[in-house]
Amino acid sequence: MVRTRLRRKWTLPRLLIALFLLAVTAATVYPFLYMISVSLSGDVYVIKNEISLLPKGVNFRAYEVVLQDARIWTSYRNTILYVGIGAPLSLLVTAAGAYSLSKKEMAFNKTFTLMIVFTMFFNGGMIPTFLVVKSLGLVDSFWSMIVPSAISTWNLIIMRTFFLGLPKELEESGKLDGLTEIGIFARIVLPLSTASLATIGLFYAVGIWNNFYSALLYLRNDQLYPLQVVLRNIVMASQMVLNGGSNVGDNQVLDEPLKYATIIVSTVPMLLVYPFLQKYFVKGALIGSVKG
Amino acid sequence: MESARASTERTVPLTAARSRATFLKRLGRSKYLLILFLPCLVYYVLFKYLPMFGLVISFKDYNLFRGVWASNWVGLKYYRMFFESPDFLKLFRNTFLLGVYNVVFGFPMPVVLALCLNEVRQALFKRFVQTVSYVPHFISNVVVVGMVVMLLSPTTGVVAHFFKLLGWQPVNFLVQPEWFRPIYVIADIWQHAGWGSIIYLAALTAIDPQLYEAAEIDGASRWKQLWNVTIPGIMPAMVIMLLLNIGHIIDIGFEKVFLLMNPATYETADIFSTFVYRMGLTLGNYSYGTAVDLFTGVVSLIFICTANYVSRKVSDTSLW
Structure with a gap:
């Protein structure tokens, strides 16, 4: 009743709310549009800082240079490998751990739960963790991007909350068939949890894709650098080694379009897949909020 | 059957030998669960508890x-x-202020956004705003900071462009200490406000519509309804989020x-974690860096415990 009445009324507060939401949307979208415009614009307009929304003097030279840069390709490949190997691994370990924690009958269940939750409020800090990673021989290795950040406590707890909600009867049938808990987990629970697994898997994938911290701390070898480090070197430290030798069409390319093009090239995959995966992300945020 | 057995065990007085036997039985019965848990346990021991030692x-x-x-013991030297170093007060102030500003300005935004979205009746428009506003949460810190740096550039940035249109002098925001905190907080809001609103939107849909009808009958205005029905309805979610935010005041994200x-x-920008990074990893003074690490961890723990305690007394909502 209340709702139908509201639908007809277009009052001043509601107009202001609509305008506010439009402003939020514009503030979110505008930086992306602007970056795309500059990356496509001609040097003259960029130097004079004349671009506000649409590109002027459209050309693709910046992208040609960026896509010729070996560092971009190497780091792209590295990041895809880190995500491709790290996310499934993290997901598997998290799911198995969360399943065990959701079973009250497991010995030490309370101790383990407490032990895990405690790390959310206190941890050893950057240097001691670094020294452990170093003593395990992980520094400057492929695995340093995957293993030290393999489990997110938050994801583990979300997963556990989800498993707690599964009906007991499902597992009883497995027990009657003589399956062990590992069998029940692998054959019954996992196939029934695909949506939640997808959600957590995606959170891990995004986390690894965006991870700059581990690379900064643990990687020195530039052949192992993920995209984020190369991106930072190009955009913020202005390591435009490529610009010196990049004479596409006998023309030097300005820094700005190149930097924007680099940002766009590294962000596009995320922006492209996001709309299709949004519902999984939102689902994950909501399971987590049920019981923290 | 499980529970029946458990209850008989509880009624029988347990001798030491018997309790050890039940314990071993329980261990044996959950061996497969323990095997599943093993990788997780190894991870937490290696990467969370070993660093604590x-x-x-x-x-x-x-x-x-x-x-x-x-290595030699040096007691409290570090x-x-x-x-005693002049860095201490500066770092404490910077970390604390950045964290507090981030909570003070960053915490209300998702609430406001959720309340606004809740008033929108055009489902398509609502979906569109939600989808768009969640995006920045998934953009990496490197990209966000890269964008900030580029957009604020005094020569080619878009902000300078608009300043020029308005006839103002360009300002180099990035090298001015007084602008660091505002820039950080605005970037953080841009990144996370949309995503943060999800939890409140969920809380809003859980409010019983009958409460609104009752308020309507009592003649409460929209504004009154907001204060007396909507806000109390999302209060527990707000308290939890505030507690979590306060817990992160001191260990505010290093990356950004x-x-x-x-x-x-x-x-204004140097905080505990960036100092630890420079001291420990760049200069190789591991012990000094670790001392700051431990100090940060303890202060952070005190913050969250205090916030939780106060909240439990005042609002009956708490993390534990």
């Missing part, structure tokens, strides 16, 4: 070649050094500060 090096003169055990700061803005 590693904190001991803050009381030693840690030497990379001698290792943790063989703590004294830290508390590290990426956004430059030597010109150290005066």
Whole structure:
């Protein structure tokens, strides 16, 4: 009743709310549009800082240079490998751990739960963790991007909350068939949890894709650098080694379009897949909020 | 059957031998669950608990070649050094202020956004705004800071472009210490406000519509309904989020500060974690860095415990 009445009324507060939401949307979208415009614009307009929304003097030279840069390709490949190997691994370990924690009958269940939750409020800090990673021989290795950040406590707890909600009867049938808990987990629970697994898997994938911290701390070898480090070197430290030798069409390319093009090239995959995966992300945020 | 057995066990008085036998039985019965848990346990022991024991090096003169055990004890040397250095007050102020501003300005935004979205009746428009506003949450800190740096550039940035249109002088925001905190907080809101609103939107849909009808009958205005029905309805969610935010005041994210700061803005930008990084990993002074690590961890723990305690007394909502 209340709702139908509201639908007809277009009052001043509601107009202001609509305008506010439009402003939020514009503030979110505008930086992306602007970056795309500059990356496509001609040097003259960029130097004079004349671009506000649409590109002027459209050309693709910046992208040609960026896509010729070996560092971009190497780091792209590295990041895809880190995500491709790290996310499934993290997901598997998290799911198995969360399943065990959701079973009250497991010995030490309370101790383990407490032990895990405690790390959310206190941890050893950057240097001691670094020294452990170093003593395990992980520094400057492929695995340093995957293993030290393999489990997110938050994801583990979300997963556990989800498993707690599964009906007991499902597992009883497995027990009657003589399956062990590992069998029940692998054959019954996992196939029934695909949506939640997808959600957590995606959170891990995004986390690894965006991870700059581990690379900064643990990687020195530039052949192992993920995209984020190369991106930072190009955009913020202005390591435009490529610009010196990049004479596409006998023309030097300005820094700005190149930097924007680099940002766009590294962000596009995320922006492209996001709309299709949004519902999984939102689902994950909501399971987590049920019981923290 | 499980529970029946458990209850008989509880009624029988347990002798030491018997209790050990039940314990072993329980261990044996859950061996497969324990196997599933093993990788997780190894991870937490290696990467969470071993570093906690590693904190001991803050009381030693840690030497990379001698290792943790063989290094000499120095007691509180590095703590004294830290508390007596002029860096201490500066770092504390910077960390604390950045964290507090981030909560004060960052916490209300998702609530406001959710309340506004809740008033929108055109489902399509609502979906569109939601989808768009969640996006920045998934953009990496490197990209966000890269964008900030580029957009604020005094020569080619878009902000300078608009300043020029307005006839103002360009300002180089990134090298001015007084602009560091506003820039950080705005970037953080841009990144996370949309995503943060999800939890409140969920809480809003859980409010019983009958409450609104009753308020309507009592003649409450929309504004009154907001204060007396809507806000109390999402209060528990707000308290939990506020507690979590307060818990992160001291261990505010390292990445974004590290990426956004430059030597010109150290005066306001340098926080505990960036200092630890420079001291420990860049300069190799592991013990000093670890002392600051432990100090940060303890203060952070005190913050969250206090916030939780106060909240439990005042609002009956708490994390534990």
